Amino acid sequence: MAQLAMTSARWGELTALLNDEQRLQAEYPKVAEYLDAAGGLSGTGDVEADGAFDLRFVHYMTGGSAVSPNPYWDIVEPFVFEHEGRRVVNGGRAEGSARLAFAQMILQATYAYAVPSPQTIDWMSSFCADLPIMELGAGRGYWAAQLARSGLVVEAYDLEPPDKAKNLSFLGVAGQADVWHPVGDLDEFAACARAADHVLFLCWPPGWGDKMSSEALTSFEKAGGERLIYIGEPKGGKTGNDAFFDALSARWKLDSVDPHFVSWWTEADVAQGWVRS
Structure with a gap:
């Protein structure tokens, strides 16, 4: 070591x-x-x-x-x-x-549920090419900060931005940053988002039947979005709901998988790039 x-x-x-x-x-x-x-x-x-x-x-x-x-x-x-x-x-x-x-x-x-290794950030940059990223469920904006540092344009949003609301997953604690990148709430997202020319980024969207992932994907599709980065577990795991995975199977094509993604040994998460089929 x-x-x-x-x-x-x-x-x-x-x-x-x-x-x-x-x-x-x-x-x-x-x-x-x-x-x-x-x-x-x-x-x-x-x-x-x-x-x-x-x-x-x-x-x-x-x-x-x-x-x-x-x-x-x-x-x-x-x-x-x-x-x-x-x-x-x-x-x-x-x-x-x-x-x-x-x-x-x-x-x-x-920081974040998923581990942002430099190799994964490079893989995301390659998948996005010159397109900006729109992250929903950004938490502390830690991934957004790493992506922005690599030169990508990133808009980050969360239902409960940790610096503006109580977020049970990312509570405010002395000695650590509430956010690492500006994180807007859903009102700001509704006012500013231009989904069609962005890559949608979902990192560990809530599972256990929560509709956030499927609703985000449906809205993105309706706006004409064509590229998605998903970091999370497969169907039936801790992230995403069945409707989200069903929509991916029906209307999207898996284009790229990060071979160097780093996960905690307790998790089954992966990093995938999807395009509209």
């Missing part, structure tokens, strides 16, 4: 923070929560690797955009391994670990 490069000044900042339990709890409660629990949870069995992961977690979670434009990826990258033809965050163990699962829960709520 590659060593984390850090300046002596940053080492000093982290040392002072970790030596002040009250300050850590007040300024970065999720980091404090992880550190309190981690010692009692089973890891990968490699003490050095687990310790290196903890250091990356603390460094990037407390440093935010000041230390990395993509802290989520910088935290998990060394724990990405090939498993049964997929790239997964599992620490080199097929069953992962309880410690990594606890970190996953915090990281998904802090």
